[in-house]
Amino acid sequence: MQTLLFAFAHPDDESFACGGTLARIHAEEKGRAILYCATRGEAGSPGSPPLCTKDELGDYRERELRRAATLLGIDEVFLRDFGDGQLSKIPLEQLTADLARLLDQVNPDAVITFPPHGISGHPDHRVIQAAVTKAVEASARAASIRLYRVVLPESANPVEGVHYTPVDEITHRVDVSPYRRVMMEALKAHQTQHASIAQVFPGVLKSQWEHLHRTEFFQSVHSWKSIPRGSLL
Template structure:
């Protein structure tokens, strides 16, 4: 980084919960930290109302302390200078007096004296009320302090991706030279990873857990390939039906194996039946209905959008995209450090998928405000309309 400052530039991220910093801007924080910036993160709660996805890591009584330690561990993966958790109630930030929150956030910004602040926008990144409350307080504080400290302010933004994790996983499995069978850890990690990335909009899949009683079809030969299964429990038999109606068993599969990946990868109709031998539960991947920019279904896109090279549409207010492809590993390791929320191994998933999902982070610049133009034409057209 070619810094115009005599001291290292200071970046402050203010979020609601431990793990928000990694999910919203982990690659960006790591990138600037590696370039010499002093990068700090404050979470206004300790995340005590969060899920516990690994019972060996925390209990409800210990979760707040555990998540504070996880933030510190994630900060080390990202190269952060400082991390801090405040003690507001998780899930209750929207009920905290707005003036009180504004005063506290203003004091934080004054204390850390950042050159740049990152927080949530009005959409709360994911719509969480705590995120919305924090973003509003930080934005108001930066406007209040701009005459004194003039911090640059950016809101994190997550465009809805059209990428299908189903297709990427299918292509990966088909290209393997040996049959894939996931471990128990992989089964748990994929369940969390796939549903979280779909819910946040990093992928456009509809991911659900489905139950199939013994003797039922998961897939029928000849049908269009639209769904892929990852078996969580139970076993299935792959049966191929000939032109004469005779059926022969060609294979069996069990927990930790993908089913239907070949049809997804090739786009061809199913070449066999898949039948549950006993009761089966499956993590299913299906293309979801199109989403608008703000994440709602069955609504037209806002008029003001721009198209990304990927073909995805993005809110036209987005001002900045940061290439963090070299720091995706930092982001994933930091995510794994939040183990109570994300019990994953950073090496479990193909690097190509992770880079496509997380290789760019987007922001909307709020401060300094852009000055109004005084002409509809470029300078080359000076004189027109004068």
């Protein structure tokens, strides 16, 4: 059974970016899914009305993340505290070294992270993908680790501030249509982030899962011009 490591910056990134893929891995026993989250999301919103104080937000979002991870069937969560909104202020080598140690620990067959633009352009998203890429490339197993970026195709309905990837650069598509209810529940687990959820996934907070996307898209880092051997799942 293969091991897949998903590496992101914030609690909720996993549900926003590829919750359907994570749910499918669990439901179809496609492998062991491990999540690395670099921050506790303490710089985000506590909700409106607030569900906690700003001082409590990191702990609150950790609980939200672990609830979403349980719903999605994630096997293990490695949550770090590098500082929400602060990843660009710490030495990249520090974050890369932490990820390198995790690669040695979990020995993944594939690693999934953001593309260089971070989809939303968030600086933390861009830093985490840079650190992940450097850690994989420096690994003694670099040649055998499949590295992917989760992306949005240019064919998607454009949203201001969101970065898209040309369709011909997308190497892998994962059908997540059977798992849209689970995707919805995982998104709803991030209660403090209800404003963002309502904006990105209209209707989800009213349990309207039918409008969620049916496909999640990935790009092989090694070569997007030809689909590499092997598969994401």
